[in-house]
Amino acid sequence: MKKIVALMSTYFLILTSLTASLFASDVKAGIRQYSADIHTSNWQLSDDSRLQCTLSHQIPRYGEARFSAKASRKLNMEFELDMMLLPDNYSLAEVRSVAPKWQPGVGSRTLANMKLHKQFNPSLPKKVAWTMLSELEQGMSPTFYYNDWYSEQDKISVGLSTARFKKAYRDFVGCVGNLLNYSFDDIAYTVLNYQSSSDKFTKASQRRIEMIRQYLSLDPELELVLIDAYSDSYGGRWSNLKLSERRAAKIRDYFVQNGIEVSRIEAKGYGEKRHIASNDTTLGRGKNRRVVIQMQKQ
Structure with missing residues (x-):
């Protein structure tokens, strides 16, 4: 009987000590x-x-x-x-x-x-x-x-x-x-194509430039818009150079009319330079009649 009492007393002391330890831990934490x-x-x-x-x-x-x-x-x-x-x-x-x-x-x-x-x-x-x-x-x-x-x-x-x-x-x-369904990365580098012997865009390029115009009007962080226009080799070299310059200027004016500062735009025409496809085919000439628009952010 004494052993049982002693064991119970020891158990009580251990339990009391453990409870005190846990309480102290809770206080500290x-x-x-x-x-x-x-x-x-x-x-x-x-x-x-x-x-x-x-x-x-x-x-x-x-x-x-x-x-x-x-x-x-x-x-x-x-x-x-x-x-x-x-x-x-x-x-x-x-x-x-x-x-x-x-x-x-x-x-x-x-x-x-x-x-x-x-x-x-x-x-x-x-x-x-x-x-x-x-x-x-x-x-x-x-x-x-x-x-x-x-x-x-x-x-x-x-x-x-x-x-x-x-x-x-x-x-x-x-x-x-109401967010736009495209981002800056989607239009930061864009190639637009023209109809033959014209400064009018193809339908796909017309939709694309409208996307660019809309984005430019919304993003004040865009600091520079580069417009580089090219032609195919159909016709005279001088007339193709002037045609590409007109294309670049027309896009620049379009952006300026829609609120983009002219100081943020650089527009150049390169004529027949830097062809990206053969001029021997209709498809190749269509690829060469192009404008490349690049945009840079701050």
């Missing part, structure tokens, strides 16, 4: 939370054009969250977490959808893992970004959890607030629906 409250939460459409749409959200004392989409052939989306202080070493953050306090009993779920790098802001791809927006629309808060790189015992949580989200989100969706 902490979690730093960053999120906007209902009074400071602010969602806004910081970019609203046919080239880019950005939905931004300030996180007090931490940084800014941004959802952005750009003009492209395919609908794209990216999420970026702009941190005031980048991590000191590589790590991972768990992205969870968390119910607000006024929805007790609603469980959270993991959406993704996000890589944290030393050199640049962390980001998430299209599918996860759209999922996060959907969760916010339903009243859930996407939240990032990771270990503090300066204190191994501490954790950090960064939450996106749902307050004042829906109005800004509707504006953002409207902006995304």
Whole structure:
């Protein structure tokens, strides 16, 4: 009987010591939370054009969250977490959808893992970004959890607030629906072709130059537009040179009439120089009757 009492006393001491140790560990370990409250939460459409749409959200004392989409052939989306202080070493953050306090009993779920790098802001791809927006629309808060790189015992949580989200989100969706269905890369180098012995474009090239005109009118970062016009060798060399010069000048004037500064445009005609195909065939001459438009950004 004495042995049983002694064993129970020892077990009680061990249990007490373990509980105290765990409690002390909980006290030492902490979690730093960053999120906007209902009074400071602010969602806004910081970019609203046919080239880019950005939905931004300030996180007090931490940084800014941004959802952005750009003009492209395919609908794209990216999420970026702009941190005031980048991590000191590589790590991972768990992205969870968390119910607000006024929805007790609603469980959270993991959406993704996000890589944290030393050199640049962390980001998430299209599918996860759209999922996060959907969760916010339903009243859930996407939240990032990771270990503090300066204190191994501490954790950090960064939450996106749902307050004042829906109005800004509707504006953002409207902006995304109005984006151009092509990007700068799609038209940065363009070859236009002409009808025979004419300064009139083929139908395909007419559609193409209209795309370029539209993009030029929207993008203030374009600093230089190079227009190089060429001809085939059908006819006299001098007349072909003058024809190519007229073609280049006509495109330059077309852009200027649509609001592009003439100082940003260089237009030259080269006549029969730099053929890219044989002039012995109709198809080859059609390829040589061309204008090359190149655009450069800042």
